[in-house]
Amino acid sequence: MTANTTDTGRRGGADRGRTGLLLLTSVILAGCEGQQSALAPSGEDARVLGNLFWVMLGGAVILWLLVNGLFFYVTRINRAALSRRFANGLIVGGGVIFPTIVLGGLLTYGLSIMPDQRAPGDGLTLRVTGEQWWWRVEYWPEGAETPIVAANEIRLPAGERSEIRLDSARVIHSFWIPSLGGKMDMFPGRETRMSLKPEVAGRWRGQCAEFCGASHALMAFEVVAMPPDDFNAWLQAQAAPATSPTTDAARRGARIFAREGCGACHAVRGTGARGAVGPDLTHVGSRLSLGAGTLTTTLADFERWIAHTGAIKPEVEMPGYGHLGAAELADLAQYLKGLE
Amino acid sequence: MSDEHRPDPDEERREFREERESLWRITLAPATWVAHFVASYGVVAVTCAKAPDLLGAARLGLGLFTLVALAIILWLGWRAWRQWDVRNTGDYTNALGEAEDRHQFLGHAAVLLALISAIGVVYGTLPVVMLETCR
Numbered sequence: 001m002t003a004n005t006t007d008t009g010r011r012g013g014a015d016r017g018r019t020g021l022l023l024l025t026s027v028i029l030a031g032c033e034g035q036q037s038a039l040a041p042s043g044e045d046a047r048v049l050g051n052l053f054w055v056m057l058g059g060a061v062i063l064w065l066l067v068n069g070l071f072f073y074v075t076r077i078n079r080a081a082l083s084r085r086f087a088n089g090l091i092v093g094g095g096v097i098f099p100t101i102v103l104g105g106l107l108t109y110g111l112s113i114m115p116d117q118r119a120p121g122d123g124l125t126l127r128v129t130g131e132q133w134w135w136r137v138e139y140w141p142e143g144a145e146t147p148i149v150a151a152n153e154i155r156l157p158a159g160e161r162s163e164i165r166l167d168s169a170r171v172i173h174s175f176w177i178p179s180l181g182g183k184m185d186m187f188p189g190r191e192t193r194m195s196l197k198p199e200v201a202g203r204w205r206g207q208c209a210e211f212c213g214a215s216h217a218l219m220a221f222e223v224v225a226m227p228p229d230d231f232n233a234w235l236q237a238q239a240a241p242a243t244s245p246t247t248d249a250a251r252r253g254a255r256i257f258a259r260e261g262c263g264a265c266h267a268v269r270g271t272g273a274r275g276a277v278g279p280d281l282t283h284v285g286s287r288l289s290l291g292a293g294t295l296t297t298t299l300a301d302f303e304r305w306i307a308h309t310g311a312i313k314p315e316v317e318m319p320g321y322g323h324l325g326a327a328e329l330a331d332l333a334q335y336l337k338g339l340e
Numbered sequence: 341m342s343d344e345h346r347p348d349p350d351e352e353r354r355e356f357r358e359e360r361e362s363l364w365r366i367t368l369a370p371a372t373w374v375a376h377f378v379a380s381y382g383v384v385a386v387t388c389a390k391a392p393d394l395l396g397a398a399r400l401g402l403g404l405f406t407l408v409a410l411a412i413i414l415w416l417g418w419r420a421w422r423q424w425d426v427r428n429t430g431d432y433t434n435a436l437g438e439a440e441d442r443h444q445f446l447g448h449a450a451v452l453l454a455l456i457s458a459i460g461v462v463y464g465t466l467p468v469v470m471l472e473t474c475r
Contacts, residue, residue: 088432100459107463111470118475 036178036205042225043180044161044197048113059106070094117182121163121195126154128166130173130186132212133219133313134279134292139235148239149267151279152292154206155224157231161197174210177223183209198225205293214315220293241270242282242339253335256328260321268339278318286340291316302333359442362423366450369416373457376409377464388474399468406465410458417454423447 033040041047074082082090123142128135137154138147154177156162166175168186176183177196184194208219226234245251254271257263263273269282284290287297291313295301305312307329309320324332380402387398424447426432434445 096455104463104466107466108470111467115471115473115475120475 035203036207038178040179042199042202042204043177044199045117045181045195046179047199048116049182052110052113055109056106059102063102118193119161119195122161124157124160125163125165126156128154128164128175128186130166130168130171130175130208130212130219132170133208133215133316135219135221136169136279139238141235148235149269149280150238150283152289153222153224153287155226155231155234156196156198157228158198158201158225160228161195164194164196166192166194171212172210173208173212173219175206176209177204177206179204180223180225185210201225201227201230203288207293215313218292218294218313220289222288222293224288238283242268245335245338247334247338249331249334250338251335252328253331253333253338256324256332257335260324265318281336281339284339285337297337299330299333299337302336303329306332359439359446362443362446362450365416366420366446366453369413369450369454369457372409372412372416373460373464376405376461379405380464380468384468392474395474399472402465402468406461406468409461413454413458413461417451417458420447420450420454424451 038046039050039053041050125140125142127138127140127147130136135152135154137150137152139150140147164175164184166184166186167190168188170188172188173186174183175186175194180196180198181194184192186192202225204223204225206221206223208216210216212219245254257268258272263271263275265275265277266279266281267274267276269280273281285297289295290297290301290305291309294313295305307320307322307324309316309318311320321329321332383398383402384395387395424444426444426448429444431441431444432448434441434448
């Protein structure tokens with residue numbers, strides 16, 4: 001009886017273990033997909049890196065099986081002493097010649113893909129500066145003398161290779177869009193570069209990949225690749241000054257924006273707001289995220305962000321404006337959401 | 341005991357001197373590898389920073405240096421192989437602490453070091469051969 005109970009209990013535990021393992025596997029596999037995965041490449045560079053990963057993984061699995069198979073053979077299947085000749089052959093063949101050839105092959109393959117990872121761009125140049133904790137973005141179309149300024153979102157023409165020049169304001173960050181390519185560090189005072197070529201139109205997520213302070217994990221951005229014509233139209237719209245508020249609520253919001261001194265840090269081109277401390281808000285209403293990939297751009301999220309900035313993003317430089325009443329917050333949100 | 345078999349008082353000193361030299365010799369192959377490695381990285385870095393146009397010449401020079409380094413290592417390896425003398429003695433491990441064993445063991449170690457140095461030089465040359473630009 002007791003034995004039976006124990007047995008059932010053990011079997012139940014094993015079943016639970018199997019279910020857990022299955023669940024874990026599906027969770028891990030699901031992690032390979034999605035908007036921010038180097039294993040679901042949508043860019044030319046990410047595809048090459050993805051192949052590199054699978055080749056290396058395949059090589060590692062084969063070597064693991066060979067080494068452990070050999071170990072199993074000499075400890076379980078054939079435990080007799082090996083002949084000196086065979087043992088020496090094994091050491092020289094398996095320990096010197098084979099790894100030299102395999103590593104030489106992998107090194108050659110790895111080196112062969114390196115130059116193209118830093119190919120020059122086709123025309124458009126982006127300058128991205130890492131701030132704590134957001135991204136200052138400038139678009140420099142070919143021949144441009146002044147940039148088109150945006151923030152916290154990267155848009156690229158699909159099928160074209162864009163040059164990306166990276167810099168940082170105070171600390172080291174790292175610019176990474178796993179679905180499109182490898183990562184590159186951003187250093188204060190030293191420009192680095194990379195280039196990306198999205199293969200299709202689509203939307204992905206980028207993330208700062210170098211610890212840069214309290215809100216490092218909340219330093220992300222949306223990435224959108226558009227057909228080149230759509231991209232050019234979008235860029236032209238971004239170059240234009242902000243639209244004037246059209247509703248009464250938005251007009252009240254604009255006055256609150258001016259009264260609270262938001263323009264000391266934020267620029268809204270076409271108005272008196274010319275600050276350059278925080279993100280340019282000229283077209284913030286048309287962006288896909290708020291607070292560098294932290295919130296969406298719904299009216300409710302605009303209100304939350306303005307009232308509870310520091311709670312949403314620890315140690316952020318912008319003070320919260322929780323002292324504004326609900327009505328004023330709603331008006332301000334209407335104004336900002338209208339800046340499309 | 342006849343005169344012929346009387347130990348030569350200088351024999352031990354001579355033998356010791358020879359061992360000391362071969363102790364130095366086993367470091368020469370890795371030292372060649374180090375020189376090649378430093379030259380490859382240093383020359384390419386300085387060329388790309390100061391005169392990218394000369395990269396072709398720099399790569400050619402490094403290619404020639406590679407051949408010289410491999411020739412040096414091959415020669416050192418060949419000398420060490422003769423010192424090890426495994427084909428005649430059949431003794432791989434030289435487990436005894438005799439002068440002859442020490443002599444052969446140093447040869448053995450030098451052969452292995454020459455082998456790994458040669459592999460290192462070849463691997464170190466691959467980036468010079470394959471990466472054609474300063475990018």
